[in-house]
Amino acid sequence: MTLLALGINHRTAAVAVRERVAFTPAQLEAALAELRRLPRVHEAAVLSTCNRTELYCVTEPSGESVILDWLGQFHGLSIDELAPSAYHYLDHEAARHLMRVAVGLDSMVLGEPQILGQLKDAYQSAREANGLGGELELLFQHTFAVAKQVRTRTGIGQNPVSIAYAAVSLASRIFEDFARSRALLIGAGETIELVARHLRDAGVRDMIVANRTRERAEVLAREFNAEAISLNQIPEALVRSDIVISSTAAPLPILGKGMAERALKQRRHRPIFMVDIAVPRDIEPEVGDLGDVFLYTVDDLNEVIQENRRQRQAAAEQAESLIEHGVHVWQHERRVRSSGELIRRFRDTAAEVREHSERQALARLARGENPEDVIRMLAHQLTNRLLHRPTVAMREASGGERHDLLDAAETLLLDIPSSKKL
Missing domain, CATH: 3.40.50.720 (NAD(P)-binding Rossmann-like Domain)
Incomplete structure (x- = not known):
C-alpha cells in the first residue's frame, strides 16, 4: 500500500481555482464516501481551507491519477484545468508534507496556529465517515505529536500571526x-x-x-x-x-x-x-x-x-529538524506494524496448510492405513505446500535478476536450524 497526499494550495493555484476545488462542510461526508468507493483507495481524509485542498489517502500503487480524476469530476473541473496546479507526495514525503502543514511551515502565514485545528477537524470528519484505517490513524497521531513538540520547543507559535x-x-x-x-x-x-x-x-x-x-x-x-x-x-x-x-x-x-x-x-x-x-x-x-x-x-x-515569515524563519529551521525526526519515528513504527501484519498473514497461511494436511492424514489413519506411510505423506505434503510459493518466487527473481530478493531469501530461508540442533 502507498500513502498519498494530493492537492492544491496558495502557492500552486490562484483563489479562482482554489474556490472551485474547496469542499464545503455539507459536501465532506459525501466526498469521503465517494473517495472510499474508488478503485485502489482504502483510506481517505480531506483537508479543505481557504488556502488549500488536500486529500490524504492509502492507495494501491499509482492511485494518484484515479484520485486526481475524481477531484476534478467532483468539482466539475477538467484535468487540463486542475493538473497544472496539483501536486502529490508519496509515503515518507507525504508524511513529511502533512507534518509541515500541521505546524504551519507550508502556510501562507508561517507558523500560523489555525491550521492544526483545521487538520484535527479533517481527522475527526474522516473518522466519523469511516475513512480512517490503521495507516492514516498512525500518521495523524504522529503528526499531532510532532505539532505539539514544535509548538512547545520552538518559538514558531509566539506572537501569532494569521x-x-x-x-x-x-x-x-x-x-x-x-x-x-x-x-x-x-x-x-x-x-x-x-x-x-x-x-x-x-x-x-x-x-x-x-x-x-x-x-x-x-x-x-x-x-x-x-x-x-x-x-x-x-x-x-x-x-x-x-x-x-x-x-x-x-x-x-x-x-x-x-x-x-x-x-x-x-x-x-x-x-x-x-x-x-x-x-x-x-x-x-x-x-x-x-x-x-x-x-x-x-x-x-x-x-x-x-514580514511574518522573516521573523519566524529561525523557529522554522528548528521545526524542520523536529519534523525529520518525526518522519523517521513514523517510518520505523510503520515498518514494525507492516512486519507484524506480514508475520500474521504468513502464520495464518501456514496454519491453513497444516490444518488441511492434518485433516487428510487423520482421514487416512481412520481408514486404517499404515501410520508410517501417513506420516511420510504428511511430511512430504507439508514440505511441498510450504515451499512451493517461495520456490516459484526465487525462480522468477533469478530470471529477472532481482538479486536483492535472492539475498533476502537466503537470509530468511537457509538460516534454519538443522535436525541435529533441534
Whole structure:
C-alpha cells in the first residue's frame, strides 16, 4: 500500500481555482464516501481551507491519477484545468508534507496556529465517515505529536500571526483613524472570531457580526460587545460600515456588485475597505471594480505575511529538524506494524496448510492405513505446500535478476536450524 497526499494550495493555484476545488462542510461526508468507493483507495481524509485542498489517502500503487480524476469530476473541473496546479507526495514525503502543514511551515502565514485545528477537524470528519484505517490513524497521531513538540520547543507559535491578523493589519494601514472605524464581519467561525479579537486589540470597538445563523452571531457579538444581524440585513449594515471582512463557508457570493453600489450611493461614496478571506469567495470580484471600494482577497495579503515569515524563519529551521525526526519515528513504527501484519498473514497461511494436511492424514489413519506411510505423506505434503510459493518466487527473481530478493531469501530461508540442533 502507498500513502498519498494530493492537492492544491496558495502557492500552486490562484483563489479562482482554489474556490472551485474547496469542499464545503455539507459536501465532506459525501466526498469521503465517494473517495472510499474508488478503485485502489482504502483510506481517505480531506483537508479543505481557504488556502488549500488536500486529500490524504492509502492507495494501491499509482492511485494518484484515479484520485486526481475524481477531484476534478467532483468539482466539475477538467484535468487540463486542475493538473497544472496539483501536486502529490508519496509515503515518507507525504508524511513529511502533512507534518509541515500541521505546524504551519507550508502556510501562507508561517507558523500560523489555525491550521492544526483545521487538520484535527479533517481527522475527526474522516473518522466519523469511516475513512480512517490503521495507516492514516498512525500518521495523524504522529503528526499531532510532532505539532505539539514544535509548538512547545520552538518559538514558531509566539506572537501569532494569521490570515485574520494580516487582514486587520492591512485595514489599519488604510485608515488614519482606524480605531474609530466601524467593521462589518460576515461569518461567525474561528477566523472571524480571530479577526474580531485583533480588531479589538487594535482599538476598534464598533463591530457588526452577520451570520446565516443569528444565534451564532449573537454569541460572538456578546463576547466583543458587537451588534448581531442575519445575512439578509447586510445591505443596511453595509451602508454604516467602513471595513468589511468576510469568511463564511457559503458556496455562492454573499455580497454582490449591485449591493455595494447601492451602499456607496447612500454613503455619499465614502470608501469601504473589504477583505474576502473565504474560499469560495464571499464577495463578487466585480465589487473591486467600483471606485470607492478597496477589495482584497487572501492572495493580496502576501506583503503582510512575508514580514511574518522573516521573523519566524529561525523557529522554522528548528521545526524542520523536529519534523525529520518525526518522519523517521513514523517510518520505523510503520515498518514494525507492516512486519507484524506480514508475520500474521504468513502464520495464518501456514496454519491453513497444516490444518488441511492434518485433516487428510487423520482421514487416512481412520481408514486404517499404515501410520508410517501417513506420516511420510504428511511430511512430504507439508514440505511441498510450504515451499512451493517461495520456490516459484526465487525462480522468477533469478530470471529477472532481482538479486536483492535472492539475498533476502537466503537470509530468511537457509538460516534454519538443522535436525541435529533441534
